[in-house]
Amino acid sequence: MVEELSFEWGKILLPLSYTSYEINAVYIAFYISECSGSTVTIFHVKPPDEEDKSSFKNEVKRIAEKFRVKYEVIEKAIEKFSHKIVSDEIVKTAETGNFSYIVMPAHREKFYIEFFGRISDRVVRKTKCKVIIVEVPREGISLPLRLKKIFALTFEKEVGKDLMILATLLTSSASTSDAEIKVLGMIELPPTVPLDEVESSEEFKSWKKDFYNSVGKYIKLLGRPITPALIPIREVEDVVNYLRENNADIILIQTRKPKRGTLLGQREYEIVKKASSIALVTIV
Numbered sequence: 516m517v518e519e520l521s522f523e524w525g526k527i528l529l530p531l532s533y534t535s536y537e538i539n540a541v542y543i544a545f546y547i548s549e550c551s552g553s554t555v556t557i558f559h560v561k562p563p564d565e566e567d568k569s570s571f572k573n574e575v576k577r578i579a580e581k582f583r584v585k586y587e588v589i590e591k592a593i594e595k596f597s598h599k600i601v602s603d604e605i606v607k608t609a610e611t612g613n614f615s616y617i618v619m620p621a622h623r624e625k626f627y628i629e630f631f632g633r634i635s636d637r638v639v640r641k642t643k644c645k646v647i648i649v650e651v652p653r654e655g656i657s658l659p660l661r662l663k664k665i666f667a668l669t670f671e672k673e674v675g676k677d678l679m680i681l682a683t684l685l686t687s688s689a690s691t692s693d694a695e696i697k698v699l700g701m702i703e704l705p706p707t708v709p710l711d712e713v714e715s716s717e718e719f720k721s722w723k724k725d726f727y728n729s730v731g732k733y734i735k736l737l738g739r740p741i742t743p744a745l746i747p748i749r750e751v752e753d754v755v756n757y758l759r760e761n762n763a764d765i766i767l768i769q770t771r772k773p774k775r776g777t778l779l780g781q782r783e784y785e786i787v788k789k790a791s792s793i794a795l796v797t798i799v
Contacts, residue, residue: 525615540620602637
C-alpha cells in the first residue's frame with residue numbers, strides 16, 4: 516500500500532578512497548543533494564602509504580560547482596589498512612554524525628574479496644543507516660552529467676517506496692525534469708506456461724493488476740509521468756538481455772538487508788555483474 520512519500524533525506528555520508536571508479540558515487544550523492552537539499556559529507560580513511568590524491572579531489576570540486584552543491588570533507592588517518600578497519604570507521608562516523616543515508620561506491624572485486632566481503636558489504640551489515648550501493652560493473656562505465664532515462668527494477672508485485680523516491684530525486688532538477696522513469700516489473704513464470712499464452716494466464720493478469728495499481732498510486736502522489744512495464748521472464752538472463760536491448764543511464768534495484776550470506780541474491784548479483792549501466796542498489 517502506498518500511503519505517503521517523504522523527501523526529507525537528512526544528511527548523506529559519502530565514503531571515498533579517492534579511486535577513479537568512485538566518481539560515479541560522487542555524481543549520485545550530488546544529484547540527491549541538488550534536488551533534496553541534503554548535506555553531503557565525504558569521509559576518507561587515509562592509509563599511511565597513500566599517494567597524492569589531488570587530481571581526484573579537484574574533480575570532486577569541479578563536479579560540485581557544476582551541481583552548485585556544497586560538501587564537507589572528513590579524513591581519518593589509520594596506521595594499518597584492512598577492510599574491517601575501514602568499514603568500522605565508516606559505520607562509527609555514520610552513527611556519531613547522525614547520518615540518514617550512506618552513498619557507498621562499489622565495483623566488481625577479485626573473487627576472494629567478494630567471498631569474504633567487500634567494504635561496502637561489510638558497511639551494509641553493520642550500519643543502521645539506509646544505504647545506496649553505487650555498483651560499477653566494469654571499468655569505463657560512467658554516468659552522464661544529466662540523466663535522461665532511469666530503469667527502476669522490481670521482482671515484487673508492488674514497487675518499493677524507497678525505489679520510487681530515489682528515482683524521483685534523481686530526476687527532479689530543472690535539467691532532468693524531462694527524464695523518463697520506467698518501472699520494470701519482472702514476473703517469473705513457471706515453465707508450464709507457454710510463452711504465447713503468458714498474457715492470458717491468470718497469474719499474469721493478477722500480477723499485472725497489482726503492479727499497475729502500485730505504479731498508478733505513485734504517479735498520482737508524485738504528479739509526474741512514470742512508465743510501467745511488466746516483463747515476463749524464465750530466468751535472470753532474460754532480465755540481462757532486456758536491459759542490454761533497452762539501454763538506460765542507470766538501473767535502480769531495491770533489496771533488503773541480509774542477515775547472513777552475500778549482500779545481493781543470486782539474480783540481483785547476475786544483473787549487476789552483467790549490466791551495461793551503473794546500478795544503484797538501495798538497501799532497506
